[in-house]
Amino acid sequence: MRAGIYELAIRLRNREISAVELTKAYIDAIEKLNPAINAYVYLTFDTALKAAEQADQMLKEGDAPLLCGIPMALKDNICTDGIATTCCSKILKDFKPYYDAAVWEKLKAQGAVLLGKTNMDEFAMGSTSETSCYGAPLNPRNTNYVTGGSSGGSAAAVCANLAVYSLGSDTGGSIRQPASFCGVVGLKPTYGAVSRYGLIAYGSSLDQIGPLANSVKDAAIVFDAIKGGDKRDQTSVDYDYGSSLAECLDRDIKGMRIGVAEEFFEGINTEIKSKIEKAIKLFENNGAVIENIRLPALKLALPVYYIIACAEASSNLGRYDGIRYGYRTSSYTGIEDMIVRTRSEGFGDEVKRRIMLGTYVLSSGYYDAYYKKACLIREEINREFDAVFENCDVLVAPTAPNTAFPLNHKGDSPVEMYLSDICTVPVNIAGVPAISVPCGEDSRGLPIGMQIIGRRFGEATVLQAAHFYEQSAGKVIGDYEGGAGI
Amino acid sequence: MNYEIVCGIETHIELATKTKIFCGCTTEFGGEPNTHCCPVCTGQPGSLPILNQKVVEYAIKAGLALNCKINTKSHMDRKNYVYPDLPKAYQISQYDEPLCEKGYIELDSGKRIGITRIHIEEDAGKLIHESGLTYIDYNRSGVPLIEIVSEPDISSAEEAKEYAEKLQLIMRYIGISDCKMQEGSMRCDVNLSLRKPGDPRFGVRTEIKNINSLSFIQKAVMAEAERQADILDAGGTVVQQTMRYDEGTNSVTPMRDKENSDDYRYFPDPDILRFCVDDKKVEEIRESLPELPFDKLKRYMNVLGLSEATAKQIFRYRMVAEFFEDTLAEGASVKNTANLIVVTIFSNMDTEEEKELFAIRISAAQFAALVKLADEKKINIGVAQSTLQKMLESGKPVEEFIKPEDLVGISDEALESLCKEAIDANPEAAANVRNGKDKAINVMFGYIMKKTGGKADIRKAEVLLRKLIRQ
Amino acid sequence: MFVSSGDLTAAAVRKGVRIMAISKTEIEKLAKLAKLSFTDEELERFTAEFDEIIAFADTVNQSIEGGTEQIRSVDARMVSFDDLRPDEVVPSLPNDKILSNVEGYNGFFKVERSKK
Numbered sequence A: 001m002r003a004g005i006y007e008l009a010i011r012l013r014n015r016e017i018s019a020v021e022l023t024k025a026y027i028d029a030i031e032k033l034n035p036a037i038n039a040y041v042y043l044t045f046d047t048a049l050k051a052a053e054q055a056d057q058m059l060k061e062g063d064a065p066l067l068c069g070i071p072m073a074l075k076d077n078i079c080t081d082g083i084a085t086t087c088c089s090k091i092l093k094d095f096k097p098y099y100d101a102a103v104w105e106k107l108k109a110q111g112a113v114l115l116g117k118t119n120m121d122e123f124a125m126g127s128t129s130e131t132s133c134y135g136a137p138l139n140p141r142n143t144n145y146v147t148g149g150s151s152g153g154s155a156a157a158v159c160a161n162l163a164v165y166s167l168g169s170d171t172g173g174s175i176r177q178p179a180s181f182c183g184v185v186g187l188k189p190t191y192g193a194v195s196r197y198g199l200i201a202y203g204s205s206l207d208q209i210g211p212l213a214n215s216v217k218d219a220a221i222v223f224d225a226i227k228g229g230d231k232r233d234q235t236s237v238d239y240d241y242g243s244s245l246a247e248c249l250d251r252d253i254k255g256m257r258i259g260v261a262e263e264f265f266e267g268i269n270t271e272i273k274s275k276i277e278k279a280i281k282l283f284e285n286n287g288a289v290i291e292n293i294r295l296p297a298l299k300l301a302l303p304v305y306y307i308i309a310c311a312e313a314s315s316n317l318g319r320y321d322g323i324r325y326g327y328r329t330s331s332y333t334g335i336e337d338m339i340v341r342t343r344s345e346g347f348g349d350e351v352k353r354r355i356m357l358g359t360y361v362l363s364s365g366y367y368d369a370y371y372k373k374a375c376l377i378r379e380e381i382n383r384e385f386d387a388v389f390e391n392c393d394v395l396v397a398p399t400a401p402n403t404a405f406p407l408n409h410k411g412d413s414p415v416e417m418y419l420s421d422i423c424t425v426p427v428n429i430a431g432v433p434a435i436s437v438p439c440g441e442d443s444r445g446l447p448i449g450m451q452i453i454g455r456r457f458g459e460a461t462v463l464q465a466a467h468f469y470e471q472s473a474g475k476v477i478g479d480y481e482g483g484a485g486i
Numbered sequence B: 001m002n003y004e005i006v007c008g009i010e011t012h013i014e015l016a017t018k019t020k021i022f023c024g025c026t027t028e029f030g031g032e033p034n035t036h037c038c039p040v041c042t043g044q045p046g047s048l049p050i051l052n053q054k055v056v057e058y059a060i061k062a063g064l065a066l067n068c069k070i071n072t073k074s075h076m077d078r079k080n081y082v083y084p085d086l087p088k089a090y091q092i093s094q095y096d097e098p099l100c101e102k103g104y105i106e107l108d109s110g111k112r113i114g115i116t117r118i119h120i121e122e123d124a125g126k127l128i129h130e131s132g133l134t135y136i137d138y139n140r141s142g143v144p145l146i147e148i149v150s151e152p153d154i155s156s157a158e159e160a161k162e163y164a165e166k167l168q169l170i171m172r173y174i175g176i177s178d179c180k181m182q183e184g185s186m187r188c189d190v191n192l193s194l195r196k197p198g199d200p201r202f203g204v205r206t207e208i209k210n211i212n213s214l215s216f217i218q219k220a221v222m223a224e225a226e227r228q229a230d231i232l233d234a235g236g237t238v239v240q241q242t243m244r245y246d247e248g249t250n251s252v253t254p255m256r257d258k259e260n261s262d263d264y265r266y267f268p269d270p271d272i273l274r275f276c277v278d279d280k281k282v283e284e285i286r287e288s289l290p291e292l293p294f295d296k297l298k299r300y301m302n303v304l305g306l307s308e309a310t311a312k313q314i315f316r317y318r319m320v321a322e323f324f325e326d327t328l329a330e331g332a333s334v335k336n337t338a339n340l341i342v343v344t345i346f347s348n349m350d351t352e353e354e355k356e357l358f359a360i361r362i363s364a365a366q367f368a369a370l371v372k373l374a375d376e377k378k379i380n381i382g383v384a385q386s387t388l389q390k391m392l393e394s395g396k397p398v399e400e401f402i403k404p405e406d407l408v409g410i411s412d413e414a415l416e417s418l419c420k421e422a423i424d425a426n427p428e429a430a431a432n433v434r435n436g437k438d439k440a441i442n443v444m445f446g447y448i449m450k451k452t453g454g455k456a457d458i459r460k461a462e463v464l465l466r467k468l469i470r471q
Numbered sequence C: 001m002f003v004s005s006g007d008l009t010a011a012a013v014r015k016g017v018r019i020m021a022i023s024k025t026e027i028e029k030l031a032k033l034a035k036l037s038f039t040d041e042e043l044e045r046f047t048a049e050f051d052e053i054i055a056f057a058d059t060v061n062q063s064i065e066g067g068t069e070q071i072r073s074v075d076a077r078m079v080s081f082d083d084l085r086p087d088e089v090v091p092s093l094p095n096d097k098i099l100s101n102v103e104g105y106n107g108f109f110k111v112e113r114s115k116k
C-alpha cells in the first residue's frame, strides 16, 4: 500500500525520512521508469533537490504546511518561472516563462518539490495525450494502451508513483478521463475555484486546474492548497469552504441524495455500465437516496463543447506568431508569411483542426448558427443542472464511455475521438465540480472510472461521496507495482 | 454636378489613466522600449486581463458630457486580427454592448451631430520599420482608449472640423485626456460618401484613417469629397476602401489593404466578467463633472456680460477658464480680469499649446490683487498692464512694483484741479484744441503725467480736459 | 468504434442534415483568417475531415429553430463597478525579462522582414 500525503507528512515530521531522501527516491524512480512511460517531458531535479533542502529546513523549524517536502509534478501548460513550459507543442519550443502560475506560486510557498513537467496533448487538445510533440506517455498499467488525455503525463506520473501527486488541467475531461484510464483520482474543481493565472489557455470559459492523486484524501489536500480567489484572474472566486476539505471527508452518506441521469449512460460500454451500477448499489445500501433524473439537453453537450472550446482556442492561440516567444520559422518572404509559416510548422494537426473549427464558428455568416446557438444551449444545460441540484446532492456517472484506447488507435475520424468526451464535457459546460475515482477494471484489466458531480462549489460533498466509496468499496483495481518504493 | 456630403467621424482618444486598461503598468509617455510592460500587456501565455475601474469611469464621463445614454450593463469582446503590434492577436474592445450610446454634440449653428456609441478598448504597440527589420515596442500596448463614433450627420468640411474641435474641447474639460492630435492621443477616422441632394440612399463610402490635426480633417474631407465627385461626374463608381490623407500633397490615396481585415470574429471575452455600473454610480459620476465648456461660454456671455469674442478666448482653454474664475472669486472685476488675461497674459503665449498648458508664475490671488487696484481706479489700465507684465516675468507680487505711496493723491478732485492747472499753463494748446486741432491735447496730457509720475487715469483726464476747455 | 450505436450524439452526427458541404475554397479562406497554410495533400485530407466536424457541430445549429436575437448571458456572473481594479501603478518588469524568450535589439523585439 502506497503512502498518502498525510502519512508522508508524518514521516517527514518524525524524521523517519527527509525531504531530500524522499525526493531522491522519486528521482531514482523517474530515471528508471520515465524513459519507458514518457510521463515527464522536462525534469527539474536540480531545483527539486534545492527545494527539498529548503523543505527540510522548513520542517525543522516546525509549523510547515502539509505539502512541504512532498515531491510532485505539474502539467506542461502550467507556467513555471524559469522552467520550460511548452504545452507539448513545437510552437512553444524552449519557452521559459518569467512568471509563476498562481497554483505553482501557492504550492512553492508551501514547500512543494517540483520534479518536472508532465506530458500532455498539444495545448491540452486531445483525449489520449498522443498529440504531444514529445510523443505519447504510456499507460503504466499496460504500456500498449494510452494514458488518456490531455493530462496523460500527470495521470501516468501518479499512477506509476513517479510523483506523489500532480496538477492537471481540465477543459472537457482532461483531468478526469486520464485519471480514469490510469486508475487514479482526478478532481476538476468548480470553474473559478482555482486561479487560472499562468495556465496557458485552451478554452478560457471551461479550463480549470485540479489535482491528480492516488486517493481522494490526497486530492482533497491538494485542492485545499491551491483553491482560492486571485486578483489576477477575474473569473476566480474566493469561495469560503468553511474549513479544510481534507479534514471533513468522513461524512456519513446516509440520506445523501444521489442523482442518476440516464443520458450519462447512453452508449456506454456495458462493462463500465455494470461497474457504475454496482457502485450506485453500494451507495444505496449505505443509506443514500437514489434519484432517477433527466438531463435532456445533455445530448447536445458534446458539439456545444467543441464549438465553444474551439472558438475560444482559435482566439487564444492567435498569439503564437513567432515574435515574442517560442518557435519561429527559418525562412520567409515577409512578416505575414513568417507568421503563417511559424504557425503551420509549429502547430500539430489536431490543434490546427480546432483552430479552424473555432475560426469557422466565429466567422461572419456562421456565428449565429454555431457559436451563438452553442451559448444558448450552454445556458439551457446550466439550467438543467441547477434544477437537478435542487433535489440531488451529487450525480453519479461514468467518467468515460470506454477504458483506455490502444496506442495509435486512430478510429474512423477525429469526431469519433471527440465522442469519448461525452460524459465529461457537460461538467465543464456547467462549470460544476466533478471527481473521477477508480471503480473497477474491465476484462483486459484496464481501470474504469466513476464520476461524481456536484453543484457549484460543492467540492466538499463530492469529495465526501468519493471518499466514502473509496473506503467502502474495498480493492477495485490492482496495485501498480513499481515507481518510488514509498 | 452638386453632391451632398455624408460624413461620420470615429475618434480614438487615449485616456489619461495612471495604468493601462488591463494591467498595472504605467501609461506614462516615452520610456525606453518595452520597459512599461508585463506578461499581460505583451500577451504572454497564461496571463489574464483585469479591467481598470478608472477606464470605465472616464468613458462614462465622456458619455455623460456628450449627452449619451449609459448602459449600466456592459461587457468586453475580443476583436480578432493578427498584426505584430497586437500581442494577443486580438484587441479587447466592445462590440454589441458599448458603455455609452445615443448622444450628440451641438454645433454653433444649432445642428446636432449624433453620437452613435462610445466604447472602451486597448491600444496596440508601436512598430518601427528600418532597413529590412521591424522593431516592436509594447509600451503603448494596453493603453486605454475610448472610441467615439458619430452618426453620418456631418455634411461639410467645416462641420467636420467643428465637430472634432468641440469634441476635443469637451474631452479636455472633463479631464479624461489631453487630446493632443499631433502626439496621437486623439486620432480621427473620417467616413465619407456623396449622394445627390434629396436622395435618401447612401453612396459608397471610404474611410480616411488616422488624421492627426483639426485642420487636416477639414482639408481631408474637402479633398476626398472632390475626389469622389470627380469619379461620380465621370460616370464611375467609388470603391469602398481605406484611405490615407497626405498633408504634403493635400490629397487622399488608398492605403495598402490589410488582408482579411474585414472578419474580426468578435465574441465576448471569457476572461473578463460582464460588469454593471448602477444608476447611483452613474449619478455620482455625473455630479463629478465640471461645468461643460459650452455651458460656461453661455454663462460668460449671458451672466458675466463678456463679449462673445473675449468669452470665446477664455473658455477655450480649461486652465485659463479656471484661472479666470479663481481671480473673480478673489473679488476682481469681470471686465478688467478678462481684458488683462486676453491682452497681457496671452501676449506672452504664442501657441495654442502654451495657452492650453497655461503655465504662469503668479497665482490667481496675486493676479486679483493687481486687478482690484485697477478696479478701484488706483492705477490706470496701462499701469496695470505693464505691472502685470513685470509680475509675469518675475513671479513677484504686485507690492514689489507698486508702493502704497504711489497710489495716493490722484483723487477725482485732485485730477480736476490738475487739469485746470494744465490748461492755465498751456493757453496756446488749449486754444488750438478749442479750434479743432485735437492733437494739441497731448501737451496737456504730458503736463499731467509729468506731475503725477504717470499714475493719472489718462482717459478720465481727457474727459475733464475737454469739458474744461469747452467751458 | 468505442461508442455503441445507441449513442444519441453519434446518431445525430450520422443522420445530421447539413446546411452545405464545406468547399476547399472556404477552407482556404478560413486558413487565411487563422494564419495557417496547408499543402495540397493536407488540404484534401483536411477538407474531408472538416466536413465531418462541421456536420457534428451542425447538430447544434439544427437543434434551435430560427434566430438567436434573445441571446445574452442572462445568468452570467457579473461584477459591479466597485469590484473593478483600482487605477494604481504596479512596477513593470525589467526589459530583459520581457525579452527573455527572444533575441531582441536595444530593448526592442525584432523581426527580419524576410529571411532565406
Ligand SMILES: [Zn+2]
Pocket (backbone or CB within 6 Å): B020, B023, B024, B025, B036, B037, B038, B039, B040, B041, B042, B142
Ligand atoms: Zn502590463
